[in-house]
Amino acid sequence: MPFPEGMQPDRTLQPMLSACDGESVRRDWARIRPSATCGIVHFLRESGFRHPMDQSVVTATEMPAPERGAPRHRLDAALAQVNDVLVGKNLAVRMAFACLLAGGHLLVEDVPGVGKTTLAHALAATLGLSFRRIQFTSDLLPSDIVGVSVFDRESDSFRFQPGPIFAQLLLADEINRATPKTQSALLEAMAEGQVTVDGASRALQQPFFVIATQNPLDMAGTYPLPDSQLDRFMLRIALDYPNAEAERRLLTGEDRSRMVGRLSACLTGADIQALRLQVRAVTASPALLDYVQALLAASRRHHEIRTGLSPRAGLSLLACARAWALLGDRDFVLPEDVQAVFTGVAGHRLIPSRSATREALAQALLESVAVE
């Protein structure tokens, strides 16, 4: 060995190597690392010793101070708060935050009663955003969403009555119960952050974040979302049933709606905007871009996929991976970040040519592409 084992400053490694599901990895490292060596390292560093390799190591503290600090700290608190309400759904909550930070919209798909709406409520309360909820039904009309111009007798003119879409966090509950026409009313708002009524475009307040929930398509009374609409959701997640331990906590714990009512805002709209800027600054090296491109290319020539991933999907994938890296307290993207968000980003965009499930296809794509 060129220098004594354990020379490496330990603090710097942990955040850098921490995996997507941080807990388990931290546990792993804690088990592996002999505590004695940490002392040596500490001693060496304190005595001003720096190995040539040391400079290469990226330390979390070396990140520019203004970008770190308060929002980052509050982000962790926000994550913890939502995780408190949604027991045992750490990965899904993290995904939702990644989607928010990447500037996308979230689609939550699962059977009724697993906590879709609770997630949206908890997020709204935690993020401190103005919150509106639309319950989609089969007789909902586009004007019910975007608003309508009514004639004002006093001013002798039409006055725009804004619809519920004029909010920062919009929960579109059971979106696939509405007709495609109504679903499409969300399109412009989601893509461009503005709505156009009677020829006048009105900008929505930023950040604008849509959480849509939908029931699985095989349930009665649902209209499948058009592919174009699906493509506008950056991430699709499923909540799934809780495991036994989480379910027990759920059964014995406090009523969730009361918990949500008690939540306080951990972040502000400005914090979110600042964090979104940080996400955009996360480094994606040429090697990583190669990997993303290889995934996109593989999706377009896979024999079981009728329509591969669009360039928009590629942008979403990269943005999500960046946000994921930031949530992992890193300022550069690793292939593992891409892999962590890939199924969520690509799953609903792949159109299979045969009966294979979209998730299985996404997994097969991941396994078919080599990582450097």
Place this chain on the structure above:
Amino acid sequence: MKPRVETPPGTRVVASALGALPFNLLCASVLCVLAAHAPHLPAWYTAALAGLLAARWWQRRGRHRRVSGWLRLMMLVAIPVVVTLVYGTPLGQQPGAAIVCGLLVLKVLESESTRDARMAVGFACFILMSALLFDQSLGSTILVGAMLLPALATLRALEPGLPERGWLRAFRPGAVMLAASLPAALLGFLLIPRLDTPLWGSPGNGAASTGISDRMAPGDLQHLLTDNAVAMRIGFDGAPPRAAERYFRGAVLWDFDGRSWFPGVAATRRRSPVPVRILGPTVQYDVTLLPSHQHWLFALDVPIDEPDAAQMGPDHTLWSIQPINQSVHYRVASATQYRLAPEELPRAVRAAALALPDGFDPRARALAAAWRAHSGGNGAAIVRDALELFHDGGFAYDLEAPPLGRNSIDDFLFDTKTGFCEHYASAFTFLMRAAGVPARVVIGYQGGYWNDFAHYLLIRQSNAHAWSEVWLPGRGWVRVDPTAAVSRVVLAGTGAAGADVAGDGGNWWLPWQDRLDVINRWWGQTVMGFDTITQARLFRPFGIDHASAQILGIALAVVVFLALGAGALLASLRPRGKPLDALARAQLRLQRRLARLGLVRGSSEGPRDFYLRTAAALPGQALALQELASEYLALRYRCCEPPPERIRVFVRRVRQFRPRRVVK
């Protein structure tokens, strides 16, 4: 993405459990092995093993209780014992096959891990191939090749990455590999120097299996006459001989002990063949004789020259020095109209041709004496008397001949009056000798089926026949077929000596059967008949008359070298990915070293996931690995243009890193 294999620190990788799909495929492979060996193992034995396999499949499918180790141990002991009891010995091909089939099923009985299954598949492949020791015909070779597919599919299913319901997908790689290996197999077949005798020429696969033997007792030929297996194929230069002349001479039997006929000393005594006077045109023809495990070569009555590596006996039989253990190909000339030793019969030969054991068959002797007295010693008249007896005496041709007592000739002639060729030939020759006419028994084949598609004569084992030859003054040895006097219709019809050859009669599928037999003939001549001599002649077109083992080896090396060169050229012409930089090379070097410890990185496994896994598996070097990994990740994914100096440091550190596994 999570790594597929989680290895707890400091422990070896334990064998993983066997999934349902690989297990089902394994059962299918073993069933194929049993099917391939079924033709030469007792039916009850195969059925018992198949039943055991089915029970195991049912047990695992229904998650019932497993067979205990004690019971398996008892079966392990029982199988060799049972086989020894059945065959009388545990040695030899058939007992060996029976034992290994049993052991294979026992292995499936205890297979619960992928490691077990891999071993069982390897074993199954070996046993499957051993089925070719018994039968190397084209059909069985193709069948055994196809039966390899389930075994290869099992191996594929044992690898990760196949969905539970991937039956068909599991078969594809094996089929592709099998097809891709054909050129290599052909190359090896042509160029690997072969041995004169097969390696597996073990004792115990003797003459009992097929073909005419060199002794004849009543009932001996019965199993042959119902055997539809091909004995030989004969291609004639000109027109084939008439149906009545299609007698193919094998062995001549001189000595009679009251029950059986033997070649006797007269046949083996070193003398040149008796002179033959040719009366008509001669016939030239090629014979492909399938393994008979005997020394006799068969030729149209009567051969007038001898093929290479064979010699002609004094009674015009062809005798090969080596037993015919492999398919042989030879060329002979025969005369169908001839006089064999017409002038005189040496005294010793005459004595041998008249010898009869004392104390047997008094009634037949009395009848012969009566004929002799009646005809005044005229041989031709005595022959006529005998044939009239067979024709008018109420004799019947029947393969189900009743058993005969001590005086077998008397019993047959006067009581049962039912039998087939060997009964008639034996009785006729006895009567002739008793009446003072020199006579002997000839066994061989008679008739045959003319393949009109490819113009050759197909002789089956069911064409086996026995007839007599009597010596008449001035005419020499004359062929007399006493069976013909009884069952003339059968002989004139299909040509077979009364065997069940109904399939040869004018059906619509007959032309297809002809074509199929042409393929079998090609296989027999070209593939099975590819022996040391044919191999040595392989390079005649290149001016090398006799290719020695060295020349064959050099040729093999040259072809392999050229093929590898062509493959490398093709590979170099294909578009390649971007070349590896120094960082990637160093990381590959690190991965190779870790792979030697069993820590293999999946191609789609993320680098950080991989190094976390390796650090967990190598706790003693976790820190060193952490350093290397974090440096690699920083250089590869944090910097857009990593500084060369840092890459050099990284490369140097990778070179110095030696991963070691410490087993607790």
